[in-house]
Amino acid sequence: MTKLTQKQQTVLAYLQRYIGEHRRSPFLREIQDACRIASYKSVIDRLNALERKGFIKRTPNKHRAIHIHWKASAMLQPGGAASGPSPEPSHTSEPVPSTVAQAVPGPAGEAGTRVGG
Secondary structure: OOOOOHHHHHHHHHHHHHHHHHOOOOOHHHHHHHOOOOOHHHHHHHHHHHHHOOOEEEOOOOOOOEEEOHHHHHOOOHHHOOOOOOOOOOOOOOOOOOOEEEEEEOHHHOEEEEEEO
8 A cells, every 4th residue: 555644644634525525526626625735836845745656636737636646645544434525415405517427547456436517
């Protein structure tokens, strides 16, 4: 299993929470503010490390183009439960927009899911 640094875990947990709540990935500046990262470059470095380790996939030159490999991120917690909220929509009285799931290749041939609305 690939180990993450504490800073990488913080960013990944934020991404899981944000995407679970908003159904889209955050801007890099939002990651920087929420995770209290001093520089924009440090955000990019942490995202590059998460992508290299197979936890996320980014689409080059696109805003809000971070996709989590849920299966890979689930390996972080003992017992296989991912940190942060489930990627399932919360049950509220507000309508939840329909989403489209697309398979995304993960590390070592494992599949993840990309959700778009």
